[in-house]
Amino acid sequence: MTDTDLLRRHGLRVTGPRLAVLEALESHAHLGADEVLRRVRTTLPSVSVQAVYDVLHALADAGLLRRIEPAGHPARYERRTGDNHHHVVCRGCGAVDDVDCAVGHAPCLVPSSTSGFAVEAAEVTFWGLCPACRTTA
Amino acid sequence: MTDTDLLRRHGLRVTGPRLAVLEALESHAHLGADEVLRRVRTTLPSVSVQAVYDVLHALADAGLLRRIEPAGHPARYERRTGDNHHHVVCRGCGAVDDVDCAVGHAPCLVPSSTSGFAVEAAEVTFWGLCPACRTTA
DNA sequence: ACGTATTCTGGAATCATTCAAGTAACCGTC
DNA sequence: GACGGTTACTTGAATGATTCCAGAATACGT
Missing domain, CATH: 3.30.1490 (Dna Ligase; domain 1)
Structure with missing residues (x-):
């Protein structure tokens, strides 16, 4: 199943930033928002900070991403859920x-x-x- | 054992703000820095924000306080340690x-x-x- | 009581994250 | 394959918890 299918199956629109975020977290788990942004921008240089935060929230709400917040560190995200x-x-x-x-x-x-x-x-x-x-x- | 003794025993100076912070957390566990500040100021109105943060750090470093950071909430402190x-x-x-x-x-x-x-x-x-x-x- | 290291005050700065308003893009429907 | 409405994205500024900085005050060993 492709990430595109995955997004559709969860009732989410398929967009470049969303695919790029999923891609980034596929190869590297436990990235922070800043690192996700950096990796996303290697393929989509114009993506904004808020776009990444919006995407992370949308995917986490849909259950596609899990958010962890270790005390004293910014939040991290991973695809391993459930x-x-x-x-x-x-x-x-x-x-x-x-x-x-x-x-x-x-x-x-x-x-x-x-x-x-x-x-x-x-x-x-x-x-x-x-x-x-x-x-x- | 009084809080004064407790502080001395851990090699810490005894000050008004430190005693007041310990006092506040004695009666109410799991307070945030802002609530600690509010309670401390009922007896020591001139205590600064930074004094409370400094005290909380000093006491936590000494093992007199435990700091917990629930995801999505500011840090809380409690006296139950060990x-x-x-x-x-x-x-x-x-x-x-x-x-x-x-x-x-x-x-x-x-x-x-x-x-x-x-x-x-x-x-x-x-x-x-x-x-x-x-x-x- | 004295002197010094430590702590406290006041104000500004930092970081991660969020809010607000306008523009752009996805996608079901024609 | 174009249209339109809803949803997502961009830009820019704001927020809240916490920390940094420089100077004044205080605890406490001598």
Whole structure:
């Protein structure tokens, strides 16, 4: 299935910026808005900052993109959606990588006491040092 | 142990703003910097914005405060540190509450594959609706 | 009490992101 | 294959949380 089909299937118009954003995140996961913009502009030099933000929001709302916001870092986006995978974030350089759920099926989705909250989702973030920053430190 | 002792024990100077910040977070956990400032100013009206940020950083660096940053919300601070407890965040109003770890001892601290990262900590955030927002919706 | 390192004040600057108004483009219909 | 309406994009400015800077004030060891 092409990205064009993917967009249509989700009721979204097919535009250059949208295809370019999907393309950028296909080859590089966990990019920030600024990096997405930079990559998009290598093929579509006139794309505006807001276009990228609009596209990222539209695609995230449609479920085509997942947005993650590691504390202290700008938001990142990835195409891997639907599964409950988590992330490791490097304390040194901010690099992000995927981590599959640790213990069987979604263990963290069941908190002990919810204080009356209706819990819909759980999000796990691991913090540490990436291989590069480990050797530096 | 008084907050004064607590500060000295951690090698920090004892100042009005620091005591006031600790005091504010003693009675109300998960306050944002703006709410801390507002509460501090009820007793010390001349405290500056930056003083509060400096104090929050100093206390967090010393391990007296824990900083949490729910995606899409300004940072919150709490005095409960050292244990690995987690948080529920309301998608409606941003309210935060504590949640003890779900499954025995820190299950989420052991990811399946770390991609070479040296993992130091795991952070779990549950998303849902607080009691108030549930009835409204 | 003195002196100095640290902290606090006040104001401006930064970053990521969003808002607003006008122009351009996608795409169902003719 | 052109038309028109809706949706997306462009340009430019604004926002909110946080940080930077320089100078005045304060804590606390001597």
